[in-house]
Amino acid sequence: DGGITQSPKYLFRKEGQNVTLSCEQNLNHDAMYWYRQDPGQGLRLIYYSQIVNDFQKGDIAEGYSVSREKKESFPLTVTSAQKNPTAFYLCASSLGTAVGGPQHFGDGTRLSIL
Amino acid sequence: AQSVAQPEDQVNVAEGNPLTVKCTYSVSGNPYLFWYVQYPNRGLQFLLKYITGDNLVKGSYGFEAEFNKSQTSFHLKKPSALVSDSALYFCAVSPPGGNFNKFYFGSGTKLNVKP
Numbered sequence: 001d002g003g004i005t006q007s008p009k010y011l012f013r014k015e016g017q018n019v020t021l022s023c024e025q026n027l028n029h030d031a032m033y034w035y036r037q038d039p040g041q042g043l044r045l046i047y048y049s050q051i052v053n054d055f056q057k058g059d060i061a062e063g064y065s066v067s068r069e070k071k072e073s074f075p076l077t078v079t080s081a082q083k084n085p086t087a088f089y090l091c092a093s094s095l096g097t098a099v100g101g102p103q104h105f106g107d108g109t110r111l112s113i114l
Numbered sequence: 115a116q117s118v119a120q121p122e123d124q125v126n127v128a129e130g131n132p133l134t135v136k137c138t139y140s141v142s143g144n145p146y147l148f149w150y151v152q153y154p155n156r157g158l159q160f161l162l163k164y165i166t167g168d169n170l171v172k173g174s175y176g177f178e179a180e181f182n183k184s185q186t187s188f189h190l191k192k193p194s195a196l197v198s199d200s201a202l203y204f205c206a207v208s209p210p211g212g213n214f215n216k217f218y219f220g221s222g223t224k225l226n227v228k229p
Contacts, residue, residue, distance in 0.1 A: 043219040045216070092158075094215050102160045103215065105150075
């Protein structure tokens with residue numbers, strides 16, 4: 001079945017450590033997105049990518065970095081500069097970047113601080 | 115500024131009764147409108163979308179949504195609620211134009227369906 005796979009499901013970060021969240025899709029989608037979800041808030045966009053080797057900052061990119069070396073993969077690194085990283089992180093993809101297409105989501109990674 | 119409001123943090127309904135989850139938006143132009151559902155520790159699942167045409171849109175699992183342009187609302191409805199419908203529901207809006215498929219999400223409404 002086609003879909004989006006996020007790993008790991010749970011992740012713990014130590015002080016001063018960078019951690020990387022994996023996102024892989026086999027939907028042949030061009031566009032991929034990373035969101036952060038906090039309780040009582042909607043999803044906030046961290047980064048998005050419309051095509052391989054290109055990505056753009058979203059609304060809350062500080063303390064995060066991404067890469068898009070392959071169409072299927074869009075890993076997110078939470079750096080030590082992100083002072084409040086505890087959240088649920090969701091990866092999404094859409095067929096293209098044209099407005100109107102639904103975004104499809106993975107099952108998320110929950111990141112906590114040790 | 116673009117925004118989406120879900121005025122109710124929580125909606126309680128008895129099984130078998132109709133349900134409504136409200137969404138209003140403030141977006142320039144004629145936006146594209148979406149509803150998603152999220153179960154605990156899972157990602158968001160697409161339920162339905164409105165692009166143009168008939169103001170009543172039908173989606174998955176018996177859900178439908180009514181678009182009202184004058185009230186800038188897109189309320190989610192279901193004629194008869196199930197206990198299994200209990201989940202977190204998000205409204206999302208994608209403004210027209212622009213160079214990518216940007217979504218603005220509401221803060222979510224928790225639906226509780228009691229047996």
